[in-house]
Amino acid sequence: MTIAARIRALIGDDGLAEPDAVGTPRAVPASDAECALILRTAHAQRWRVRIEGCGSWMPPDAPAHLVLSTRRLTGIVDLNPADMVVTVRAGTKWDELRTLLANEGTWVPLDPPGAGRSVGSVVACATAGPLRTGFGTIRDQLLGQTLLTADGRVVQTGGRVVKNAAGYDITKLAAGSFGAFGLITSVHLRLRAVPRADLTLVARGDRDELLNGARAVLESGFIPAALEVISPRAGQADHWVLAVRVVGSDVAVAAERDAITAASGLTLERYGATRAAGFWQETLAGITAAPTTLRLGTLTSSLDDALDTIAHYLDGNCEDWISVNVLAGVVRWSGSADAGQLRLIRGIAAQREMPVTLERAPWPVRSELGHFGAYRDSVGRIVHSLWKAFDPQGTFSVPLGDQS
Amino acid sequence: MIPSQALDALAAAVGPEWLKTDQAELATFASDGLPTHVSRPGAAVIPGCRDEVLRVLRILHHFQIPFVARGAGTGLSGGALARSDSVLVVLTRLTRILEIDATNRRAVVEPGVVNARLSTAAEPFGLHYAPDPSSQSACTIGGNVAENAGGPHCLKYGVTSNHVLALEVALPNGELVQLGSSGGESWGPDLVGLFVGSEGTFGLATAITVRLTPIPKAVRTLLADFAALRAAAEAVTSIIAEGFVPAALEIMDANCIAIVEASVYAAGYPTDAGAVLLIELDGMDEGAVASEANEVEALLASGGARNVLVASDPERRERLWQGRKKAFGALGRIGSDLVVQDAVVPRSRLPDVLEQIGAIGKRHRLSICNVFHAGDGNLHPNISFDGSQPGLSDRVQRASAEIMHTCIAAGGTITGEHGVGSDKLRYMPLVFTADTLGMMRRIRRVFDPHELANPGKVLPAHSCREP
Numbered sequence: 001m002t003i004a005a006r007i008r009a010l011i012g013d014d015g016l017a018e019p020d021a022v023g024t025p026r027a028v029p030a031s032d033a034e035c036a037l038i039l040r041t042a043h044a045q046r047w048r049v050r051i052e053g054c055g056s057w058m059p060p061d062a063p064a065h066l067v068l069s070t071r072r073l074t075g076i077v078d079l080n081p082a083d084m085v086v087t088v089r090a091g092t093k094w095d096e097l098r099t100l101l102a103n104e105g106t107w108v109p110l111d112p113p114g115a116g117r118s119v120g121s122v123v124a125c126a127t128a129g130p131l132r133t134g135f136g137t138i139r140d141q142l143l144g145q146t147l148l149t150a151d152g153r154v155v156q157t158g159g160r161v162v163k164n165a166a167g168y169d170i171t172k173l174a175a176g177s178f179g180a181f182g183l184i185t186s187v188h189l190r191l192r193a194v195p196r197a198d199l200t201l202v203a204r205g206d207r208d209e210l211l212n213g214a215r216a217v218l219e220s221g222f223i224p225a226a227l228e229v230i231s232p233r234a235g236q237a238d239h240w241v242l243a244v245r246v247v248g249s250d251v252a253v254a255a256e257r258d259a260i261t262a263a264s265g266l267t268l269e270r271y272g273a274t275r276a277a278g279f280w281q282e283t284l285a286g287i288t289a290a291p292t293t294l295r296l297g298t299l300t301s302s303l304d305d306a307l308d309t310i311a312h313y314l315d316g317n318c319e320d321w322i323s324v325n326v327l328a329g330v331v332r333w334s335g336s337a338d339a340g341q342l343r344l345i346r347g348i349a350a351q352r353e354m355p356v357t358l359e360r361a362p363w364p365v366r367s368e369l370g371h372f373g374a375y376r377d378s379v380g381r382i383v384h385s386l387w388k389a390f391d392p393q394g395t396f397s398v399p400l401g402d403q404s
Numbered sequence: 405m406i407p408s409q410a411l412d413a414l415a416a417a418v419g420p421e422w423l424k425t426d427q428a429e430l431a432t433f434a435s436d437g438l439p440t441h442v443s444r445p446g447a448a449v450i451p452g453c454r455d456e457v458l459r460v461l462r463i464l465h466h467f468q469i470p471f472v473a474r475g476a477g478t479g480l481s482g483g484a485l486a487r488s489d490s491v492l493v494v495l496t497r498l499t500r501i502l503e504i505d506a507t508n509r510r511a512v513v514e515p516g517v518v519n520a521r522l523s524t525a526a527e528p529f530g531l532h533y534a535p536d537p538s539s540q541s542a543c544t545i546g547g548n549v550a551e552n553a554g555g556p557h558c559l560k561y562g563v564t565s566n567h568v569l570a571l572e573v574a575l576p577n578g579e580l581v582q583l584g585s586s587g588g589e590s591w592g593p594d595l596v597g598l599f600v601g602s603e604g605t606f607g608l609a610t611a612i613t614v615r616l617t618p619i620p621k622a623v624r625t626l627l628a629d630f631a632a633l634r635a636a637a638e639a640v641t642s643i644i645a646e647g648f649v650p651a652a653l654e655i656m657d658a659n660c661i662a663i664v665e666a667s668v669y670a671a672g673y674p675t676d677a678g679a680v681l682l683i684e685l686d687g688m689d690e691g692a693v694a695s696e697a698n699e700v701e702a703l704l705a706s707g708g709a710r711n712v713l714v715a716s717d718p719e720r721r722e723r724l725w726q727g728r729k730k731a732f733g734a735l736g737r738i739g740s741d742l743v744v745q746d747a748v749v750p751r752s753r754l755p756d757v758l759e760q761i762g763a764i765g766k767r768h769r770l771s772i773c774n775v776f777h778a779g780d781g782n783l784h785p786n787i788s789f790d791g792s793q794p795g796l797s798d799r800v801q802r803a804s805a806e807i808m809h810t811c812i813a814a815g816g817t818i819t820g821e822h823g824v825g826s827d828k829l830r831y832m833p834l835v836f837t838a839d840t841l842g843m844m845r846r847i848r849r850v851f852d853p854h855e856l857a858n859p860g861k862v863l864p865a866h867s868c869r870e871p
Contacts, residue, residue, distance in 0.1 A: 082752035161748040163820035172597030193647030221618040255689035297589020329587035355591035372592040389846040
């Protein structure tokens with residue numbers, strides 16, 4: 001029996017969709033139970049499985065016997081605005097979730113780069129955007145999840161409560177592990193009320209001048225919702241851009257605007273709501289124009305060094321998509337590079353205690369390099385052992401990284 | 405129970421004066437902040453530096469002796485108790501603040517640093533360490549990491565796991581590893597997030613890098629009193645729904661008010677109130693915080709508050725907080741034993757769950773005091789009692805179990821900030837499937853293959869299903 005026929009027999013005709021570009025059969029389960037059935041079978045048959053969301057972030061090119069798409073695992077399972085918690089299935093598009101929540105006067109303060117992404121992709125890849133400054137990453141919004149391990153066991157952690165100290169935090173382990181620890185089928189997310197005022201301020205100029213301006217903003221004590229220094233390519237501008245986003249009550253936003261403007265020492269242009277929304281959307285969507293994206297972490301005070309390193313090894317002409325989260329000390333770069341270049345920069349960055357995560361890349365690059373690597377001490381061995389605890393046969397086609 | 409060869413080696417590793425084997429001395433380590441759980445360790449060793457910690461763990465690993473890490477012993481889950489076949493590794497001599505990096509808003513501390521001391525040290529830089537457990541003047545950062553501790557101000561600022569950037573960890577085999585990175589960016593999967601709250605079952609944190617947060621320049625504390633507990637709980641939901649994110653939203657019920665007001669910690673709370681709601685609003689701008697306080701005050705009035713006191717100066721604010729902060733101390737004075745629960749429920753279920761808890765108390769003829777983090781839905785129903793009274797302990801245990809089942813039935817969980825320890829072990833199968841518990845056990849064995857670190861805590865072994 002072919003794999004496609006096997007899937008049809010397991011979960012019916014509706015559970016099988018068109019194959020991928022190279023003819024790999026694609027299963028489209030509609031429930032956790034169907035996912036578990038498929039994974040148990042895959043595990044027993046030693047199939048390799050590629051998890052797929054909307055196909056708009058990670059290239060759908062990992063070799064596999066079977067594609068497991070979350071496209072039918074959609075919709076809000078539970079939303080009670082009084083609790084400020086939403087439970088949503090992983091195949092739901094992030095933009096659709098945002099719209100549904102806005103209708104209830106709520107939002108998840110997270111603006112993941114890319115466009116047309118699924119909730120599962122955002123969580124599995126832990127791609128926080130500029131709002132990380134004010135609200136943290138996905139780990140700070142994620143209250144729990146349902147995770148299916150490679151052999152189809154259902155692991156449920158966290159819940160619909162905003163505080164939870166029961167058991168080990170598998171939720172955080174799985175978020176940002178690129179699906180290596182299992183298939184996320186639904187998540188509980190913390191919500192906030194949509195802020196009454198939302199303001200974006202923009203300055204243009206020299207990179208170092210803007211970085212210094214951003215640091216001066218932080219010294220004022222205010223923590224804006226976003227404080228991002230953006231390359232000309234990313235900001236669709238002739239110069240580097242400092243973009244500041246402030247949210248809150250009208251009085252608080254006005255006070256913060258004045259304090260930030262004074263502290264930065266820069267001329268900050270105030271964007272209207274439409275222009276601001278367009279600016280952020282275009283900036284974040286532009287990240288996937290290039291094939292490879294990496295994230296480099298450092299200290300706020302070492303950002304110049306990190307940017308110089310990227311310029312030296314990856315972006316000699318300063319033409320790539322770069323966005324710098326000044327408070328978090330994170331540089332995100334998107335461009336073209338081969339595995340050798342990326343390995344080199346990961347090694348050099350590691351010597352400076354700067355971890356480099358390969359967020360997306362074509363399969364030949366990410367399979368050679370892994371999403372993570374250049375670990376210190378024996379952390380690589382721990383990660384590898386954890387990975388094997390969840391997926392002993394390597395069922396999921398995810399190049400998490402080697403043990404080095 | 406501990407082999408003499410091992411004791412000799414431990415004495416040599418830390419110096420004989422820092423190895424405790426005398427039963428009278430060990431009695432001081434027989435319980436933590438939860439007096440209902442008692443267990444005397446076989447020995448207690450008190451290393452003075454990281455290298456001594458590593459030496460101790462290697463000796464214990466060599467002899468395959470179980471061990472339990474302990475900070476100040478203020479935990480509320482019986483998590484830092486060791487059996488007679490185990491060694492307690494006490495970390496209260498590792499008290500150095502290794503670095504305060506004001507530019508990058510971070511600090512590196514040893515595990516024995518007392519929580520409040522870090523904020524005091526950061527204050528000259530205009531910074532503080534935000535997680536503030538009620539025991540912050542005594543509890544240690546290492547203990548906070550182990551339990552993923554919270555506190556009143558975690559509603560706005562988050563719990564411990566939101567503030568730990570990196571960890572240096574001594575594994576149970578005495579190996580040292582660095583988790584995370586100094587700026588907080590994950591280095592691989594989120595092992596820092598996994599370690600925080602693992603209750604000492606993965607190893608010991610020997611250095612902790614934490615985020616420091618700017619001290620707010622403007623603060624308003626509001627005390628609203630309500631005729632009924634339900635009305636206070638409903639006011640919490642309406643404040644959050646209106647988009648306010650107070651730094652703290654705390655409730656004390658009538659029983660708790662009565663106990664506090666009858667104690668030396670009396671704060672002037674109205675003793676005829678059904679509940680008081682303590683609200684703190686903060687920010688960097690005086691005008692903005694004052695404006696928010698006015699709006700919240702109006703919201704409270706429309707929600708049925710009988711009176712609202714507003715304080716902005718530190719002395720008056722401190723006075724309003726005093727009763728809340730000292731509530732556990734006041735409770736400890738009325739009975740020799742205390743059961744402290746820590747369940748969390750969805751915020752909207754608070755009014756109903758509180759009524760059910762009241763009914764459980766009446767049914768079992770027990771006085772239950774509620775003092776809790778209402779904004780987080782994190783309940784602390786406390787039962788103070790005299791365990792020497794025949795039958796009373798059993799009644800308390802039955803009532804506690806009913807409260808826990810009520811919270812779980814409301815969509816809640818068993819602990820929000822105190823951890824599972826040994827106290828809540830029996831409830832774990834109520835909130836996790838056997839497969840989930842089995843996966844947790846496999847994770848534990850990655851760090852600790854022989855399960856030497858804090859054995860018998862967090863995971864009920866008989867409920868873990870593994871392939």
